[in-house]
Amino acid sequence: MTEADDAQRSSRDRILIAAATMVGENPAERPSVRAVAARAGVSTGSLRHHFPTQRALMDAVLAGIYAHIAPGEPIHDTTLPARERLVACLRQILAHAGTGNEAREALRRTYETFIASEPTEAARRTYLEVEGQMQHRVEHWLSVLVEEGALAEGDNGRRAKFLLTVVNGVTLERALPASESLLESEAATLFAAVDGVLGGCV
Incomplete structure (x- = not known):
């Protein structure tokens, strides 16, 4: 600049x-x-x-960071089925995690900051703010689908927590050695999670 x-x-x-x-x-x-x-x-x-x-x-x-990570909000693209839109949104969360060395470095920083030792109060507050923003973002996506009638009324907070837990697991997998195609494995996991939510299992 x-x-x-x-x-x-x-x-x-x-x-x-x-x-x-x-x-x-x-x-x-x-x-x-x-x-x-x-x-x-x-x-x-x-x-x-x-x-x-x-x-x-x-x-x-945080809003600016998420807008950069997830521009355009695919949840509003009604030319796609709800299932594909929600998976696309989750993939945008994953986009910032990177893969391979980038994913390992991000995981190392997270471990050192929040797990290896008791986090400071400032670190705890920052983490909870980020987590709250992500929870709110996923709940928004789900509320859009509820308004459309693509998702039954229900506890979107619980659904969002489930989807974010799946995303966290996929993020961890990105940093670990894989015996199969990472993209295929991720796609199968994300679609299974979304199907569980849309099908009322979660």
């Missing part, structure tokens, strides 16, 4: 980019308002104007 590009960005954009970069550098810590403002080259007053609370800032950062 050139200085001219940076100058043309709004202060809100610079704040979001700075905060997202800091979250990427250290996902276990919630960046402070003062640190984000300094990184973005804006005053704390300017940051507070756009994001009155640290929670508002983090919500906007």
